[in-house]
Amino acid sequence: MKLNKLLLTVLAGSFLFVSCNNDDDNSTSAPSGAYDNGVLVLNQGNFGAGNATVSFISDTLTVENNIFATNNTSSILGDTAQDLGFYKDLAYIVLNYSNKIEIVNRYTFKHVAEITEGLDNPRYIVFENGKAYVTNWGDGGVATDDYVAVVNLSTNQVTASIPVAEGPERIVSENNKLYVTHYGGYSIGNSVTVINTNNDAVVTTIVTGDAPKFITEEDNKIYVLSEGRPSYAGTETFGKLHTIDARTNKITNTIDFPEGAHPSNLTIEDDKMYYTIDNNIYVTSLNAKTLPTQPLFSVDEQGVYGIYAFEVEDNHIYIGDAENYTQNGKVYIYSTSGTLENTFTVGLLPTGFYFNN
Amino acid sequence: MTLKKLFLPLLLLLCQITLAQQDTILHLEEVVISDTQLRDFSNTQSVQKLSDTIIARNPASLTSLLQYNTVIYFKENGLGMVSSPSFRGTTAQQTAVIWNGININSQLNGQTDFNTLNTRDFNSISVRAGGGSVIYGSSAIGGSIHLNNELDFNDKFTNEVRTDYGSYNTLGINYNVKAASKRISADVSLSRNSSDNDYDYEGYKLKNDNGQFYNTSINAAFAVKLNDQNILRLYSYAFDGQRRFSRTLAAPSKSMYEDTNTRNLLEWTGTYNRFISRLKVAYLEENYKYFENFANYNFTYGQVKTFISRYDATYDFTPQIKLNAIVDYTQNKGKGSDIIQKKRDIGSAGLLFKHSVSNRFQYEAGVRKEITDAYQSPVLFSAGANIGIATFYNIKLNASRNFRIPTFNDLYWQGSGNPNLNPESSYQAEVGNVFNYKDITINVTGYYIKLQDMLRWTPGAGGIWRPENVGKVATYGLESVLNWQRKFGSSQVTVSGTYAYTVSREDGSSDQLIYVPLHKATASVAYGYKGFSGYYRHLFTGEVFITSDNQSKLDGYNVSGIGAKYTFPILSGFSFGVQVNNLYNQEYLNVAVRPMPGRNYNMYLNLKF
Numbered sequence: 001m002k003l004n005k006l007l008l009t010v011l012a013g014s015f016l017f018v019s020c021n022n023d024d025d026n027s028t029s030a031p032s033g034a035y036d037n038g039v040l041v042l043n044q045g046n047f048g049a050g051n052a053t054v055s056f057i058s059d060t061l062t063v064e065n066n067i068f069a070t071n072n073t074s075s076i077l078g079d080t081a082q083d084l085g086f087y088k089d090l091a092y093i094v095l096n097y098s099n100k101i102e103i104v105n106r107y108t109f110k111h112v113a114e115i116t117e118g119l120d121n122p123r124y125i126v127f128e129n130g131k132a133y134v135t136n137w138g139d140g141g142v143a144t145d146d147y148v149a150v151v152n153l154s155t156n157q158v159t160a161s162i163p164v165a166e167g168p169e170r171i172v173s174e175n176n177k178l179y180v181t182h183y184g185g186y187s188i189g190n191s192v193t194v195i196n197t198n199n200d201a202v203v204t205t206i207v208t209g210d211a212p213k214f215i216t217e218e219d220n221k222i223y224v225l226s227e228g229r230p231s232y233a234g235t236e237t238f239g240k241l242h243t244i245d246a247r248t249n250k251i252t253n254t255i256d257f258p259e260g261a262h263p264s265n266l267t268i269e270d271d272k273m274y275y276t277i278d279n280n281i282y283v284t285s286l287n288a289k290t291l292p293t294q295p296l297f298s299v300d301e302q303g304v305y306g307i308y309a310f311e312v313e314d315n316h317i318y319i320g321d322a323e324n325y326t327q328n329g330k331v332y333i334y335s336t337s338g339t340l341e342n343t344f345t346v347g348l349l350p351t352g353f354y355f356n357n
Numbered sequence: 358m359t360l361k362k363l364f365l366p367l368l369l370l371l372c373q374i375t376l377a378q379q380d381t382i383l384h385l386e387e388v389v390i391s392d393t394q395l396r397d398f399s400n401t402q403s404v405q406k407l408s409d410t411i412i413a414r415n416p417a418s419l420t421s422l423l424q425y426n427t428v429i430y431f432k433e434n435g436l437g438m439v440s441s442p443s444f445r446g447t448t449a450q451q452t453a454v455i456w457n458g459i460n461i462n463s464q465l466n467g468q469t470d471f472n473t474l475n476t477r478d479f480n481s482i483s484v485r486a487g488g489g490s491v492i493y494g495s496s497a498i499g500g501s502i503h504l505n506n507e508l509d510f511n512d513k514f515t516n517e518v519r520t521d522y523g524s525y526n527t528l529g530i531n532y533n534v535k536a537a538s539k540r541i542s543a544d545v546s547l548s549r550n551s552s553d554n555d556y557d558y559e560g561y562k563l564k565n566d567n568g569q570f571y572n573t574s575i576n577a578a579f580a581v582k583l584n585d586q587n588i589l590r591l592y593s594y595a596f597d598g599q600r601r602f603s604r605t606l607a608a609p610s611k612s613m614y615e616d617t618n619t620r621n622l623l624e625w626t627g628t629y630n631r632f633i634s635r636l637k638v639a640y641l642e643e644n645y646k647y648f649e650n651f652a653n654y655n656f657t658y659g660q661v662k663t664f665i666s667r668y669d670a671t672y673d674f675t676p677q678i679k680l681n682a683i684v685d686y687t688q689n690k691g692k693g694s695d696i697i698q699k700k701r702d703i704g705s706a707g708l709l710f711k712h713s714v715s716n717r718f719q720y721e722a723g724v725r726k727e728i729t730d731a732y733q734s735p736v737l738f739s740a741g742a743n744i745g746i747a748t749f750y751n752i753k754l755n756a757s758r759n760f761r762i763p764t765f766n767d768l769y770w771q772g773s774g775n776p777n778l779n780p781e782s783s784y785q786a787e788v789g790n791v792f793n794y795k796d797i798t799i800n801v802t803g804y805y806i807k808l809q810d811m812l813r814w815t816p817g818a819g820g821i822w823r824p825e826n827v828g829k830v831a832t833y834g835l836e837s838v839l840n841w842q843r844k845f846g847s848s849q850v851t852v853s854g855t856y857a858y859t860v861s862r863e864d865g866s867s868d869q870l871i872y873v874p875l876h877k878a879t880a881s882v883a884y885g886y887k888g889f890s891g892y893y894r895h896l897f898t899g900e901v902f903i904t905s906d907n908q909s910k911l912d913g914y915n916v917s918g919i920g921a922k923y924t925f926p927i928l929s930g931f932s933f934g935v936q937v938n939n940l941y942n943q944e945y946l947n948v949a950v951r952p953m954p955g956r957n958y959n960m961y962l963n964l965k966f
Contacts, residue, residue, distance in 0.1 A: 076607050098609070139649050231772070325816065328906055
């Protein structure tokens with residue numbers, strides 16, 4: 001009955017990518033806790049089933065699942081983990097269906113605090129100017145109650161909310177400005193909202209292709225990947241890749257994807273841009289004017305669904321596979337040339353990778 | 358067209374028989390029922406009838422009645438919330454609910470929510486295990502649940518009022534009137550149930566917030582004897598309920614759900630000696646509204662209107678040989694916020710045959726075929742025998758092919774429905790052993806079900822979920838039902854129990870399907886002495902896996918209940934009863950992150966006049 005809505009919610013958060021979660025300081029240091037020097041895998045869990053978990057894959061290639069339950073008295077992290085953000089020594093885990101942000105020590109995973117007030121269908125989190133910003137859909141079926149929540153990081157309270165267009169999704173920060181994609185919630189969006197973090201007010205809105213889901217920043221440029229309108233939601237449109245100049249907030253470059261293509265999973269690593277179409281991984285340069293016709297490689301040996309989470313870090317490509325959604329997922333680590341290096345079993349619906357160094 | 362061609366010759370044939378038989382003397386059975394196949398063509402399978410006493414001692418939801426007294430396992434999203442059965446290890450869509458002979462499973466999702474039926478509205482509830490698609494159509498794979506209103510023409514006028522009040526401000530009222538003369542019979546039941554349902558999650562600092570519900574239902578059955586040959590009957594059932602969907606251990610909730618269902622059936626029965634003709638016309642309507650947030654008025658909805666006309670003719674060649682032909686035409690009209698507006702026509706014809714060769718041996722056989730342009734339908738069959746091995750021991754054998762048709766959601770969901778689906782279909786067989794010795798009855802049935810073309814929603818290219826006929830599942834198991842009843846002077850003792858062992862696996866996997874317990878058992882002891890009666894009952898549900906790789910599971914649990922009732926000889930009987938549910942305050946989960954209530958109480962008054 002409400003399957004569609006459930007699926008949309010689950011799928012809307014399915015490809016998680018993080019632009020700025022890597023610490024600036026990458027030099028190896030003594031571990032600050034059990035979960036230093038490795039990657040945290042956020043496992044979304046099934047919508048309504050309360051089985052979101054976090055796994056840890058160390059740099060020495062061992063995996064530990066369910067690390068929140070292991071280190072806390074409550075075994076339940078929450079329902080539908082959507083995003084994880086680092087701020088100082090803390091990790092903020094956005095639990096969409098729980099309407100909650102769980103705050104833990106990023107190295108020990110011990111509970112520190114939680115935010116439950118002021119959130120309504122929270123999606124993604126970013127930190128800027130000493131504050132956290134969290135996108136919220138409000139009721140999925142209501143177009144006018146969407147906002148970005150402003151969180152005071154010393155009190156862990158939502159102090160303000162910035163009303164925005166329907167379905168605010170991923171959010172990045174650059175030079176005291178926030179860029180929010182409007183994937184659209186239960187509808188299909190086509191814009192990016194720019195917010196000034198000095199006064200927490202909307203600066204402007206930039207029109208993009210349909211269903212902009214992925215956004216990343218690099219050197220004063222914002223890259224936005226629109227998936228295009230799916231065939232079941234009216235007249236089908238296809239992917240677009242936009243480059244926005246963060247100084248002028250104008251689109252300086254738009255590349256259209258070929259007919260039939262609904263790209264996903266945009267990420268930048270070592271001045272290269274990676275994205276996926278279905279089970280194919282593509283790479284191109286940041287200032288490309290055309291798109292590669294051949295994929296870097298394909299992950300067809302994976303399970304039924306394919307790429308549920310995607311990240312590139314230090315010459316490795318990380319892929320999360322949700323398999324059939326009713327069993328534990330897998331993480332595949334490939335070299336950037338497409339050689340499968342490692343496989344790990346993680347929790348249900350691995351949705352994002354967060355490098356904890 | 359094909360259907361018409363099929364229908365017409367059959368009708369003509371039957372008319373001739375009618376005329377030929379009309380002048381013979383009629384013998385009417387004492388009780389008239391609509392679901393005659395449950396009586397006449399279910400002798401090679403196990404049928405468990407739940408008595409009035411058992412119905413009365415259970416809460417008004419069908420889930421609770423069946424959970425505690427049959428082999429059926431229920432997955433209930435918290436008390437009173439959406440509840441779906443697994444009968445013989447099958448899915449919720451593979452159990453049919455039959456109301457006065459009419460299949461009332463939802464056309465939208467293919468299943469019945471067992472918390473949207475009030476048991477007090479029916480005077481007979483039976484559980485028929487195993488395949489029944491030849492008679493009852495879609496979904497009768499694991500088995501079928503039969504909700505009937507039996508009517509008779511014995512002079513009477515009785516009224517009964519029952520009021521329940523229990524923990525969590527749970528309130529129930531049922532009024533039933535039965536009136537009958539030699540020519541007219543009526544049975545009308547009105548129910549209202551409501552609950553705050555805000556029980557504590559034992560062991561957590563949480564309550565079952567947003568779990569409140571209420572529902573109102575009316576079930577009416579009328580029969581008029583036009584003359585010695587002809588009876589006209591009307592059955593009507595309306596249910597209107599609103600439920601909030603409760604929170605879980607991991608997430609709060611503000612959603613709400615409304616069900617409004619109406620079912621009407623008009624039946625004309627002509628009995629002409631050895632020939633019985635039944636013409637049935639039914640109109641069913643199901644509606645749901647889902648509110649993401651109860652506080653605002655945005656909702657999604659679905660609606661299906663179903664029209665059924667059925668002609669059912671039985672001819673007794675001899676008292677031992679019975680032939681039953683059924684032609685049926687069903688039209689469904691569905692619409693909703695998420696489905697394409699669609700009309701679906703299904704015609705079917707079936708033939709059932711029964712031969713009682715001797716007291717010790719009878720056999721049954723049936724065949725049925727549906728014709729529709731919505732999907733390809735297999736030929737369904739059923740064949741069985743009941744063999745008396747000894748005076749105390751019978752063997753029942755049955756084999757059948759059954760199906761579950763694709764639903765409106767499967768076929769017509771906006772953007773993801775798949776119009777090219779086939780029905781799920783099964784081949785199944787069972788061997789039943791029935792022991793009757795003095796006051797004791799034991800039923801032990803072993804079965805095997807091979808299901809193919811299992812419908813499953815799977816994520817495809819571009820992240821679009823679509824239903825496909827992908828799965829193959831093999832299920833086998835053992836179920837047993839025990840009853841022992843004995844009178845000692847003015848005392849009466851009844852002991853009953855059920856046990857089910859169920860293995861259900863996808864082909865090529867050794868993992869048990871999720872939410873199918875390997876073991877489930879129920880037991881109850883009841884004692885009566887003059888106006889007093891009391892019972893103790895117990896439910897054991899074994900562990901269930903909640904992920905398909907069997908890496909996560911819910912623990913098994915034991916839940917007991919106790920109750921007592923005293924009937925004062927005022928008017929036709931005035932009873933007062935008290936019940937304690939979950940006596941030992943067991944903390945348990947029936948579905949992940951959804952705790953069930955701890956110890957709770959109910960009391961009731963029942964007045965007959």
